[in-house]
Amino acid sequence: MIPGVAADFSADALWVSAIKAVLIIVFLLTSVLFAIWFERKLVARMQLRPGPNWHGPFGLLQSLGDAMKLLLKEDVTVTNADRRVYLLAPMISVLCSLLVFAVIPFGPNATIPFTDFSTPLQLTDFPVAVLYVLACASIGVYGIVLGGWSSGSTYPLLGSVRSSAQVISYELAMGLSLVSVFIMAGSMSTSTIVESQTSIWWFVPLAPAFVIYIISMVGETNRLPFDLPEAEGELVGGYMTEYSSMKFAWFFLAEYIAMINVSAVATTLFLGGWRAPWPLSLINDGMFNTGWWPLLWFLAKVWLLMFFFVWVRGTLLRLRYDQFMVFGWKVLIPAGLVWVVVLAGFQYAGLVGITRTQMIVAIVVAAAVVLALLWLWPQKKEPEPPGGTGADGGFDAFAGGYPVPPLPGQSLPPSPRARRSVAPAEDAGAATATRVAPDAVDEDEETR
């Protein structure tokens, strides 16, 4: 038994782990096939179309057909490509996306049918499992970056640069939101975090962190409305423009597995993992939290999040790139930081021995003070309309956004650094002088 980890893997021999690993890969691949159908069908229903409905019942075999098509297509390697890196990039993407599920708990200990062998429904777990998930995500970016670079073409390069900037900045916000779960659960091991959500799921007390995570997970997986790396209107297909056939399929696969990954992490950290939802968890002394039932709750939660992904895609428009980055750096990350500090303050207060009523009173007082301050804060002055000085015949030093010299007849305003203060009367005189400018200009021209 590993210290600091709730699940007990001591009974797992090597072959048990091997079987679990194979099952996870099978699960991921079939989930991707299902996810593609699910997304197409759902988006179609949202847009009042039937969606894929030709191959198999409800069109379920459509994505299988698509996969076969991708496999059998001609594999084109563009002339400008850096061959080795070009081949390596999709491999990195797929490998890193497959790694994450190793630490995701599908359920507690369960007995294998027809035997009395009991094992946790999880491949492995260790005290820093969630950091491992973050590490996998950060290596996965290399697939995108190298893929874009090695294509030897402009749009893929731009797409990959965008993508890496995006993933790195949204990973910061994501990490910050995960920190609050670590603080509450007191652990970074996934099974212990699920264990700590016995009484309440973390998305309730940690609602701000949950919201930040949900937003940043959409940004991290390059999905609409944050799919700027592959924005068709601007970048053709982003980093995968020059890829075809199987290599393209790998990128595609990695993208969908990444969606399932972040959904599974959200489920595990915020939505109680494999735990049954509230009224069901009370039935028959927690019967639904044992055996194979948890698998059902886990999958239901993951697919609920997948539904959210598709719903967002069907609803929202793509952001502009600068707005998107500003949102990440100036809204999400500061909000995450503030939330972590507030939460740490509460935890510290709890350790020191401040009671809950005292804390609530303190919150109310603090909120009242903030409101009062906002009420009494002097109103912001309206910024002066640009070119206001130019309107009354004076001189606008930044007409049109560029520093410009005064035109004939205009005079420079008094320098703020000048020692002598200019008398207001003279100033007014200057203004009137510029107002009768045309004549003066003419005279000047004549004298010249």
Added chain:
Amino acid sequence: MTVSGGETVLFWVIAPLMVIAASGLLVVRRAVHAAVCVVFVMISLAVLYVAQEAPFLGAVQVVVYTGAVMMLFLFVLMLVGVDSADSLTETIRGQRWIGLLLGLGLAVVLCGVVASATFRQPVGLAEANAVTNPVALARVLMEHYVVAMEVVGILLVTAALAGLVLTHRRRLGAKPSQKALAEAKVAELPTGRTLTPLPAPGVYAQHNAMDAPALDPEGRPIEKSVSRVLRIRGQERSATELLTAEETLVRRELERPDDPVPSVGPASGTDGDGGGAR
């Protein structure tokens, strides 16, 4: 404290690969390949950390060094001089010999240190990791080295702020609002600016590429549907030529004797300015 069989195998698989990747750094020509080699070494190092029961260090190594620092390097490599070959001219006289000498010296020192090292039995790992690795590490850092941690933190924040200040540029005018930008766009309409995106290039039966102009509803080619760069370079195809090629194709179809469709269209195959066919 013994090294398990699995760990030995892991070490002897990963260590040679690491050495190969590290020496690849000296051999490869392109900077990005070197970066990939470094990434490989870093990740393998993280695996070895984990094998030596320092999982926190392993994860942080990947997240911080591979995920952030090396990515930043790659970023710069990709954007600045991706394909520029390194200049081999010496900027300092005798640079190579000095470098070689220093390298040899370092090699001698390292060999000496490794040769004179004695490998004792490691002690205290079990006690150190008794309360799980991250917790034990946190206790050491936050109890014994808390001042050093804070100082380093302040230093890093200062450096980050300095970076922000150094790269900051003050705006000359007020930032234009979205409304102002939209109004400016509309105000530019008389000068020939379009509000919508430019029209896409044309699609023909035998040709579908950037250099083919689209046709407007009256059948005239739209100039702006071809990229300005191609137009300036003179690489634009003429719509007439494309339609003529199509016309010959159509006529061959029509001239078949058993064709039920009576031959329609102008008998003179080419119709001047690429007219009514589309």
